[in-house]
Structures are given as structure tokens and as C-alpha cells.
Amino acid sequence: SHQMRPGPAPALLLALVVGLLQAVPTVAGVCPVVIDVRDADDYRAAHVSCALSVPSASLDSWAAAAAATWDQTTAIDVYCYVGGLAGKAVDKLQSLGFVNARNRGGYEADRLQIEERCGQAQ
Secondary structure (H helix, E strand, O other), X not given: OOOOOOXXXXXXXXXXXXHHHHOOOOOHHHXXXXXXXXXXXXXXXXXXXXXXXXXHXXXXXXXXXXXXXXXXXXXXXXXXXXOHHHHHHHXXXXXXXXXOEEEEEEHHHHHHXXXXXXXXXX
């Protein structure tokens, strides 16, 4: 029987995987999409490393675009200041069919746990 052997260029493969992880918006299935629904100024001041800035006021249009292009099983982690805005965002995302949208709480209290989600495979 024919056995598959690892390719000769693991460094190239690693570079490809890192590139995919950095391109979260276009390859959402690679790892959880983390969105920060705080104001843009607060996002600019400090945010989880892999988080996308989607201020609450922009959520509806962002979510509609995501629903049109992403798999409904995409893991979407949402955080805000203390969890209230994130909860509303998760309700919206789930209403659009994103069954794996989750409220990850607030930036100050929960940022270390949310940071651990960056780059995790689903």
C-alpha cells in the first residue's frame, strides 16, 4: 500500500498556516473569529490581539455581510466592556443563524481567557 509521507517543506506549511490565521476575516473556519463591540477608540487603545473591531453601531451591517459569506457554524467570540453589549451582539448573530456565537464577557475582566482563543482551531 502507498503511504503518505510528510512534505519536504514544513517551514513553508507553517508560514501558510500563520498566514491563514492572520487572515481571519476571509478564512473564518480556521479559528474562532473574535469581535470587539466596544467603541473604535477603546479598541484602538487596547484590544485582544486577534479581535476585529465591530462597534455596536456597526454590528447589523457587519453581521449581515458575515451571514452572506461565512459558514453558519463559524465560531464567533464576542466581548465588550462587561458583557452586556456582547450579549446583545450574540443574540443578533444567533438570530442570523450563527449557532456558535458566544458571549466572552468584558475586556478588562476576561481578556486573558479571550486571548487564549486567538489562533485555536475550531
